[in-house]
Each structure stands twice: as C-alpha cells, then as structure tokens.
Amino acid sequence: DQQVKQNSPSLSVQEGRISILNCDYTNSMFDYFLWYKKYPAEGPTFLISISSIKDKNEDGRFTVFLNKSAKHLSLHIVPSQPGDSAVYFCAASLPYNTNAGKSTFGDGTTLTVKP
C-alpha cells in the first residue's frame, strides 16, 4: 500500500505561468512533509518543507500548501522557469521518535516548463 502518492506522472506548463504539483498521503501520523527536486544524472536536492502544524510555507517562487483534513499537499511554483524542469518528489515523515528519520517518497512528477 503506497502511503505517499503523486498521481500525475508528468506536468507541462508555459514559462511564466503557475506550476501546481500535487501529493496525497494516507497515514495521518505523518507530521513533516518535504519536496525534493531532481535533475537527470543527479541526486535529489531539498527544495522546501512544511510541518503538520502549518498550512503554508513560502520560499521565494515556491510555496507548499498542506490540507491535513484532505491528506493533501501541493507545491506551487510562480512564475515557472525553464530551469524548473525536473522531477519533483514529495516525501513524508513520521514523528522522529517513531521513525528514525526515515521518509516515505512518492513516485515523482516530471515537470516540463516550455519557453
């Protein structure tokens, strides 16, 4: 049973428009959520995160929204740039004392930003 799901394998947007990447989870015990970005032939790099006590976290062009009742989070990129083209992974973590820091990852969404 996949606990973290990214239902859209790919997303294509025009440069300058908004990109919205979605992630759903099933385990209500998850209390920390992260987004990672991955370019080809490189490892994932941390992008932005949010604690379960918040519903929004913003960092420059990137904003993550958390809807705990719906067990849903989304990553908004505004405005989108061609350099944002990458695979985006959603990850979720249980409370640290129960999980030793392990994160559960979604399958990723490939974002393509067209010039």
Place this chain on the structure above:
Amino acid sequence: NAGVTQTPKFRVLKTGQSMTLLCAQDMNHEYMYWYRQDPGMGLRLIHYSVGEGTTAKGEVPDGYNVSRLKKQNFLLGLESAAPSQTSVYFCASDAGAWNQPQHFGDGTRLSIL
C-alpha cells in the same frame, strides 16, 4: 564542499558477481541511508544507519548487506547480483534532527546482465 559522494558512478556486473558501493559524507551526519530508484518509481529504502556501528533494514532489504564501520562511510554490498537489482542507487545522509532534510549523492547506475 563535497557533501555526499558515491563510488562508483556506473557499473556493469554479471549475474552472481558481488560488489560494494561506497558512500562517503563530509557533513558529520549521524544518519545515512541507501535507496534504489527504478524507472517511474520513487525512492525505496534498502537499509539505513542511525550512527556508527548501527544498521537497520528498510523497505526492500533482501539481497543487500550494509556496514557503517566509520561515521562518514556507509557501504552497500551485493553478495550475488541478480538482474532484478539493476537500478540506480542513491545514498543520503542527514543530521538526525526532526526537521532536517536528507542530502543525496548523485547515484550509482548499476546494470546486472
């Protein structure tokens, strides 16, 4: 400013051969992880370590062994490689604090023929 370094970057093995993948981090991180990523799939945890001398099984541990003899190194071993182990392997580390993200290496592409 190396971060997490994985060796080798590419390798081709024949079925039944053995090999060891090396991960080294220079951030003094307590926790280290090994993942595999297959096409169209996310990262699946193989084994992890919460400190020097400790290891634990992740989601997909069968066919792999690990060792953490030094804090900065985490080794992943394949004793008898199988074609199903063809994958991209990522090592990661973090400080072990609640809200710290993982830092990843650039991966090892392993093909088993």
